[in-house]
Amino acid sequence: MAFFRRCRRLILQALFVTVFHLLGLAVGQIRYSVREELNHGAYVGNVANDLGLDLRQLASRGFRITSENRKQYFDVNLGNGILFVNEKIDREALCELRATCFLNLGVVIGNPVEVHNIEIEIIDINDNTPRFPRNDYYWEISESAVPGARFPLESAQDPDVGTNSIQTYKLSTNDHFTLDLKTFNENSKLIEIVLKKALDREQKALHQLILTAVDGGSPARSGTAQISVRVMDTNDNSPVFDKSTYKVSLLENASLGTMVIKLNATDPDEGSNGEVVYSFSSYTPEKVRQLFHINPNTGEIRVNGSVDYEEASSYEIYIQATDKGPVSMAGHCKVLVDIIDVNDNAPEVVVTSLYTPVLPENAQAETIIALVSVTDNDSGLNKQVSLKIPPNLPFKLNSYKNSYTLVTDGHLDRERVPSYNITLTATDAGTPSLSSQKTIQVDISDVNDNAPQFEKSSYAVYVTENNTPGVSLCTVKAYDPDTKENSFVSYTLLGGEIQGLSVTSYIxxxxxxxxxxxxxSFDYEKLREFQPKQPNPDWRYSASMRAGMQSAVHLDESGVLRGGPGGPEQQWPTVSSATLEPEAGEVSPPVGAGVNSNSWTFKYGPGNPKQPVPPIPPDFPDNFIIPGSPAIISIRQDQQASQGSKGNFITFGKKEETKKRKKKKKQGSKNQEKKEKGNSATDNSDQ
Known part of the structure; x- marks a missing residue:
């Protein structure tokens, strides 16, 4: 029969595990159940199957189990994905007298990073025998004790829980005593031996009783204590407390001397037989004796040490009241002290894993940076903790219970912010709340996301003809805000031809x-200027990011534009103030104009010694180009206009307008051709 009951229990446990498997997967958490005291290698569950993982990738992805306990009670076989018992578990040592016992494990997998949670219930087995605080008790009971007199006795203890804990007590068969049980809570009973028949010392001076505590395990375990009752004369009344059990509450930060409770026991005897002295009974643990003090005369119990809720949430104090009769008698009671938690522990932030202390600036959203856990040793609202990071950061926290993942949540730009100090602030819900902080430094690594940029968009270079080969013309400068190899700039000339030869033949x-x-060596009469040009704006290299520029090289006989001998001489315009005199005879851009400016003023008149008076000699250049500007400036002479007239000898045009004039010149008369004659110019505004 016992065999069938056991089989039935095993079947129910298997169904229990299966239900929790399904429930765990449904809510995103795996849950297993395992009995305590199993040997190394005992099967718990197949984690790989339950998480849907590829067995072949467990090792390469760094599959590992994390635990909040120091001991590694469980491990996983990477070959088959089975979770097994790694170290024998003592449920009573792990969870003490708690009704349920759970272990939380974490599963961490890399490439990409995944985090899962496993909750394992440790099932109690009946591996502990009930035990009384003493094996032998010696009582002295007066023969005058009347039937119905009660004699409290300390209960036995069994660290197992549920049905495996103590279920009943039995007293050996006798004529004078019986057993009465009063239950106070699930695992605590007050035992009283009741006198059912008056004692007669002259008939029997010593009674031997056996008290047995029995648990509900299968098979059941039991423990015994022997009670020796010696019958005495005279003092026939023992002190009696107002209650058999007192229940009080105490704040954990109670100061020394705080009164917990004042007990009262009375003895109807007279004289010394009725005088009561209070003391701790033998079952009161030494730790409790250190934390509390009882006044032997008044029965006041006061705080005598540091009470800490996180160390123990309740205490049981066993008190006895003894009279001063020649054969003293004692009454017993129990004081249950519940410790009330106060918010005296700040939450603790623990970075369990830091995966990416250096992030590339092009990191994708939800990239995991670190795993963070938060703990608080308080209880209730004092234990409820929230974790936050400062606002306006490209990061966020994803949470599961008290575990968090710090991930990216925005665009990163190393050139703007090269590193972040992310402060994690944990705050509990107590009043007043407590908080703590942890800072994680995340450096941003560079990617090649910036093209080089020249200091100028164009360069104008002037060189005297018959120069020495190898002479330096100018230096162009470009910079790149990236770092290391991404910021290294190399310079090359773009392809192109000048008068049928590659540009590299010239410079x-x-x-x-x-x-x-x-x-x-350049010859002014053969080549007056040329331009290396940049590519179109949408041009790109595949291997790196580059910038383009253009430059114009102008040649003249002495570094200036000239006409012929004795002809007009015009220095190349510089940024200077434009004169207001009509005879000034200057070509200059307005102050502040750059190389791309097409706003130029040309004033021509006899007042400038460098400029001739009309008529303009035939070899005076009739047009020229301002570097960096799309404008072509043409000079002409209008015989009908006076010398001081403005605007009759200079026109601004573009390449397209010049082509139109050429077309018109072929169709018109020679006089009209002379008036609208214009030389073609190079358009250097491609960028």
């Missing part, structure tokens, strides 16, 4: 510093 550039050199 060269040093790739490391941007110095531009003349490859040959």
């Amino acid at each position: 060269s550039i040093k790739s490391d510093n941007g110095d531009i050199y003349a490859m040959n």
